[in-house]
Amino acid sequence: MDDLPDLQTTEEGRQYEKNIMLVLNGEKKDYPSYYGGFKIASGNEFVVSSPIDDTIRYGIFQEPEDGIMVEAVTAAVKAQAEWAKVPSADRAAFFEAPLANITARRLFFAAAVTVSTGMVREDAVREVDTLIDIMKKAIEDGKKGSLKAPTGVWAVISAHNSPFAAPVGYAVAAMIAGNSVIMNPSKYCPYPAYLFYNLMDKANLPGGVLNLIVDRKDVSTEELANDMRVKGVVATGSGERLEDLMFLQVDDELAFVNEIKGMNPAVVYRPSDMKAAVRDILESAFAYSGQRPFSCSKVIVTADEQRAFTDKLLEALKDLSVDDPVNDTAFTGPIISRDAEKKYNELLMNNAGFVIAKASPKRDVPDGPYVPLTVLSGLGEEDDLNYMDSGFPILSIRVVANLDEAMAELEDTECGLSAGMFSKDAKAIDRFKTTVDVPLTYVNCSSRTLVPGLYANVSRFTE
Numbered sequence: 463m464d465d466l467p468d469l470q471t472t473e474e475g476r477q478y479e480k481n482i483m484l485v486l487n488g489e490k491k492d493y494p495s496y497y498g499g500f501k502i503a504s505g506n507e508f509v510v511s512s513p514i515d516d517t518i519r520y521g522i523f524q525e526p527e528d529g530i531m532v533e534a535v536t537a538a539v540k541a542q543a544e545w546a547k548v549p550s551a552d553r554a555a556f557f558e559a560p561l562a563n564i565t566a567r568r569l570f571f572a573a574a575v576t577v578s579t580g581m582v583r584e585d586a587v588r589e590v591d592t593l594i595d596i597m598k599k600a601i602e603d604g605k606k607g608s609l610k611a612p613t614g615v616w617a618v619i620s621a622h623n624s625p626f627a628a629p630v631g632y633a634v635a636a637m638i639a640g641n642s643v644i645m646n647p648s649k650y651c652p653y654p655a656y657l658f659y660n661l662m663d664k665a666n667l668p669g670g671v672l673n674l675i676v677d678r679k680d681v682s683t684e685e686l687a688n689d690m691r692v693k694g695v696v697a698t699g700s701g702e703r704l705e706d707l708m709f710l711q712v713d714d715e716l717a718f719v720n721e722i723k724g725m726n727p728a729v730v731y732r733p734s735d736m737k738a739a740v741r742d743i744l745e746s747a748f749a750y751s752g753q754r755p756f757s758c759s760k761v762i763v764t765a766d767e768q769r770a771f772t773d774k775l776l777e778a779l780k781d782l783s784v785d786d787p788v789n790d791t792a793f794t795g796p797i798i799s800r801d802a803e804k805k806y807n808e809l810l811m812n813n814a815g816f817v818i819a820k821a822s823p824k825r826d827v828p829d830g831p832y833v834p835l836t837v838l839s840g841l842g843e844e845d846d847l848n849y850m851d852s853g854f855p856i857l858s859i860r861v862v863a864n865l866d867e868a869m870a871e872l873e874d875t876e877c878g879l880s881a882g883m884f885s886k887d888a889k890a891i892d893r894f895k896t897t898v899d900v901p902l903t904y905v906n907c908s909s910r911t912l913v914p915g916l917y918a919n920v921s922r923f924t925e
Contacts, residue, residue, distance in 0.1 A: 474569070475790050478583050481573035482788055485520070492522045493656050495530060495676070497644070498537030499669015502530065508678045510652065513580040513796040514787060515828035520577060521653055526675050531682040534644055534673045535689045538615045541670025542642035546612050554604025554638050560661035561597045564590065571657065575626055578651040580795040580830070582787040585750050585910075589627045592913040596631035603920040604638040610924035612640030613717060614693035617686045619646045619707065621699025622798040623723055623755045624914035626654040628698040631918035632719065633658075637671055639923035641693075644673040646683055648699070650799045652676040683707075694923065697722055698914065699755070700853040719917050724878015725851045726909055727760040729868045729894065730767050734886035739906070740774040743857075746882065746909035748782060748821075748835045751794045752855035756880050756902075756912040759851050760858045762868045768861050775837065776819050784823040784832055796830040797854065803831035806854045813847065816840050818859075850876050865890055872898055879916065880909055 494501040506525035512518035545553070564571055572586040581589065603609075616636040620629035625648065633643045647655040659674045675682055680703050687695055687707055694717035697707045704722050728746060733739040746758040763771050787795030797803060810817070816838040823832035839859040841848050847858050862868050872881060872894075882904040883894045895903055901916055 472790075475583065478569045478573060478587075479788065481570040482576065484570060485573045485577045486518065490519065490521060492524070493652070493676075494524045495526050495534075495674065496659060497530075497534035497670065497673040497675065498541070502526075504530075510578075510650070512577050513650070513798055513830050514577065515830050516800075517829065518577065521656075523652060523676055523678070525678050526682050531644075531675060531685040532689065534675055535615060535686070535691050537670040538642040538644055538673055539691055541668060542612070542615055542640075545637075545642060545668060545671050546640040548640075550604045550607050550609045550638065550640065553640065554601045556662070556665050556667050557597060557601055557634055557638065559665050560658070561594065561601065563661055564597070565594055568594070571626065571654070574657060575654055576787055578653040579622055579625055579798065580787050581750050582792050582795055583790070585754070588913065589624060592627035592915060593631050596627065596915050596918045597634050600631075600635045600638050600918070600920050609639060609920065613923060613925055614641060615691060616641050616643050616694045616696065616923060617646060617692050618643055618696045619683055619687065619698070619704065620648060620655075620696075621701050621704055622648045622651045623699040623753050625651045626658075628721060628755070628914035628918070629655060629696075630658045631915035632696045632698065633672065635918045635920050636694075636696075636923040639920045641923050642671045642673070644675065644686060644692075646686055647674075647676055648798075649676055649678050649680065693717060694719070699723060700753070700851065719922065721755065721879065721914065721916055723755045723757070723851055723853065724876045725759040725849070726756050726878050726880045726882070727762060727872060727875050728758050728882035728884065728909075729872065730761060730763045730771055731865055731868060731883070731885045731890050732767070732887050733884040733906070736767070736770045736774050737778070739884035740771065740778050742884065742906070742908040744775070744778055744782065746904075747857040748794055748855050749908075749910045751784075751797045751833070751835070752857075753797060753853060754910070755914045756909040758882065758909055759856065760848060760860060760875060762860045762862060762871050764865065764868060765861055765863055772818070772839070772859070779819050779821050779835070779837065782821040782835055784821060784827070784835060786828055794835070794855070796827075796832045798831070800831050802854070803833060806833050809852060809854065809856070810836060813838055813841070849874060851878060865893075869893065869897055880904060880912055882907075882909055
């Protein structure tokens with residue numbers, strides 16, 4: 463990766479590639495835990511590698527010692543008491559310079575997202591631009607004043623699905639509201655959160671208002687969520703670590719912001735353009751290798767549309783390139799880790815008889831967890847892959863008799879954050895919108911346009 467191939471087709475692409483090199487050739491820092499404004503090292507180090515290539519090691523992180531999360535919450539409680547006394551407009555002002563830095567260097571931060579997660583440029587840039595929008599709105603709200611009282615200490619616990627926009631966006635909104643925050647990012651891609659912490663440190667944010675701990679063993683996550691002094695928890699992403707938080711709430715008064723990925727299913731019913739519908743569904747399913755918060759894991763097709771849908775899907779899947787995400791020609795890159803690759807392979811092996819199509823990685827991809835984009839059909843009615851999200855680039859086709867059955871199928875699905883419909887039937891679309899219980903719907907378009915940080919607004923973090 464020392465000399466990237468010249469496969470960029472735009473000037474922005476070339477600038478993005480230069481920033482990739484800045485990230486790759488930058489100093490490989492030792493990243494400690496941060497709480498109370500102090501750097502805390504344990505002496506137990508772990509190296510984080512890029513999913514793009516196992517040989518890219520971009521940081522050494524400190525494994526937190528036992529009890530460190532308790533101390534971090536103590537520091538956050540102390541800092542919050544003073545931070546809440548600062549006028550909201552003055553609190554918001556602390557975030558103006560960091561916002562200006564991120565805006566001016568958006569391609570650098572996008573490159574950092576790519577290196578740490580394996581996102582292609584389009585998704586990495588969107589991740590940065592989404593954060594910019596969230597921060598602008600939060601700063602505006604803070605400057606208006608007349609905010610309600612803050613609630614206290616908030617935990618922002620995140621996974622790889624949105625490593626920058628969601629966790630940083632929620633943290634900014636919570637802090638401008640007058641709360642202190644403990645960020646607990648994914649052990650697979652903590653780098654973007656550390657970049658943000660460094661910006662806030664340079665902005666002289668008072669110590670303890672923002673705290674940052676990453677844990678290779680994930681033990682401290684449970685400690686944090688169960689600390690009775692924490693007044694709210696944001697959970698954003700996918701995986702067992704996030705899903706387990708649903709069962710950790712020991713205080714009924716604990717505020718909980720749920721942005722956990724679900725299946726984000728889509729219904730195909732009499733579309734006006736089947737080719738366009740298939741294109742949008744494949745993009746919804748396989749952008750960022752099916753790991754986006756809004757990635758579609760299930761498509762419900764009526765029997766009348768099954769043949770045409772399948773034919774167009776088999777044709778379109780051939781055009782999706784699984785490759786080094788730095789290349790402009792790549793549609794998507796690797797999944798997040800070797801651990802994820804192992805789970806994916808086991809899942810695929812157990813369902814090999816239902817695979818109808820794949821888009822396999824390029825033969826010359828780097829040495830990372832690159833896996834096929836896989837379409838399944840014919841799974842049993844009770845199969846988990848029809849109802850529970852895997853977090854992998856696996857799309858299950860579920861065939862039903864009619865629209866009534868399609869709506870019933872949606873009701874039985876762990877939808878998560880969104881659901882989509884592809885149809886020219888106005889009545890069917892209206893029924894879909896009024897029936898499905900999800901935060902967002904998308905109609906005749908790709909879910910790739912949906913952005914994380916659904917609830918990252920200042921008022922969410924006040925009483």
